[in-house]
Amino acid sequence: MKAFESKARVRPVFGVGLCVVDELLRVEDAGVRAERTRYLERAVCAGGMVATALVQAARLGCRAQVLSVVGDDEEGRLVARALRDAGVGTRRLLRSRRCPTSVAVVLVDARTGARRFLVPDRRDVERRAPRFDLTPIRKGSLLLVDGHYPVQALRAVRHARRVGAVVIGDFSDSRPAYHELLPYVDHAIVPAAFGETWRGLSPRDTLFALRDEYGGDPVVTDGRRGALALVGERPRRVPAHRVSVVDTTGAGDVFHGAFAAGLAHGKAPFEALQWGARAAAACCTALGGQTRLMNLQEMRRAA
Numbered sequence: 001m002k003a004f005e006s007k008a009r010v011r012p013v014f015g016v017g018l019c020v021v022d023e024l025l026r027v028e029d030a031g032v033r034a035e036r037t038r039y040l041e042r043a044v045c046a047g048g049m050v051a052t053a054l055v056q057a058a059r060l061g062c063r064a065q066v067l068s069v070v071g072d073d074e075e076g077r078l079v080a081r082a083l084r085d086a087g088v089g090t091r092r093l094l095r096s097r098r099c100p101t102s103v104a105v106v107l108v109d110a111r112t113g114a115r116r117f118l119v120p121d122r123r124d125v126e127r128r129a130p131r132f133d134l135t136p137i138r139k140g141s142l143l144l145v146d147g148h149y150p151v152q153a154l155r156a157v158r159h160a161r162r163v164g165a166v167v168i169g170d171f172s173d174s175r176p177a178y179h180e181l182l183p184y185v186d187h188a189i190v191p192a193a194f195g196e197t198w199r200g201l202s203p204r205d206t207l208f209a210l211r212d213e214y215g216g217d218p219v220v221t222d223g224r225r226g227a228l229a230l231v232g233e234r235p236r237r238v239p240a241h242r243v244s245v246v247d248t249t250g251a252g253d254v255f256h257g258a259f260a261a262g263l264a265h266g267k268a269p270f271e272a273l274q275w276g277a278r279a280a281a282a283c284c285t286a287l288g289g290q291t292r293l294m295n296l297q298e299m300r301r302a303a
């Protein structure tokens with residue numbers, strides 16, 4: 001394999017979904033019951049499922065572009081700048097006063113790396129979103145959706161199906177809007193919470209239920225227990241890599257971004273999932289979902 005290959009031969013990756021600011025605080029007790037709790041470290045960075053996935057795909061040598069909206073505010077400018085600096089195309093990242101940028105406060109437990117989120121209710125904001133421009137999604141493109149902006153996401157997955165683009169879905173749990181998208185999703189990569197909230201299912205049963213209802217090649221991720229994939233007819237395990245964990249925020253998002261990048265580089269789905277697991281483990285070794293991302297050389301060296 002050549003050390004440098006032209007980006008033109010790599011399939012483009014688009015993302016429709018959440019772009020926010022993450023304010024991360026590493027604390028000794030993420031339960032925070034005491035009147036005063038000190039934090040050990042703070043980081044402010046761009047976050048959101050699709051935003052983080054796109055940054056990882058760009059780091060792995062893909063042409064990545066965001067199709068979404070942020071507020072016409074200071075936080076929106078921070079997000080746009082961070083995405084641009086990471087090499088993600090922001091020409092179609094809309095600015096709207098009607099859609100103020102959310103800030104997610106993330107409390108990261110210093111002992112375990114587990115995180116808790118403090119987030120606003122975004123339902124009204126997402127309903128007010130302007131129409132996203134989907135024209136750059138063409139045959140052979142890869143499209144990431146995370147279920148945010150459900151009306152726009154449904155337009156996007158239907159458009160993708162029409163033109164012959166491949167859709168990768170990330171749905172944090174089971175909601176009616178996500179089930180409307182699923183028939184158009186080729187690779188649903190969902191956390192274990194999805195099956196639990198859907199029908200109280202184990203990861204293995206979630207795979208078969210997703211396949212029966214919606215087809216495609218589903219995957220269930222389960223933190224440091226790794227992921228289970230239904231590629232073909234048999235569930236296959238994608239082990240998580242052992243790392244010294246600082247913060248697991250964004251591990252799932254990075255998994256999706258690296259999986260998309262693997263497909264974009266022409267890898268088979270199972271190998272692309274291994275890209276996902278490697279990149280997600282690396283992401284867990286620093287505070288913030290976009291702080292420690294693997295590049296193409298590191299990925300190839302690790303293979």
Ligand SMILES: Nc1ncnc2c1ncn2[C@@H]1O[C@H](COP(=O)(O)OP(=O)(O)OP(=O)(O)O)[C@@H](O)[C@H]1O
Pocket residue numbers: 191192221222223224225226227239240241242243245248249250251252253254255276277278280281284
């Ligand atoms: N502690 C960990 N050590 C190594 N790898 C991890 C760890 N946590 C997660 N991963 C990797 O990341 C993948 C996705 O993790 P997880 O199932 O926690 O996603 P998630 O709940 O969607 O996370 P998030 O929404 O915060 O991005 C796992 O399948 C695994 O490969």
Ligand SMILES: [Mg+2]
Pocket residue numbers: 049170172191252253
């Ligand atoms: Mg997730």
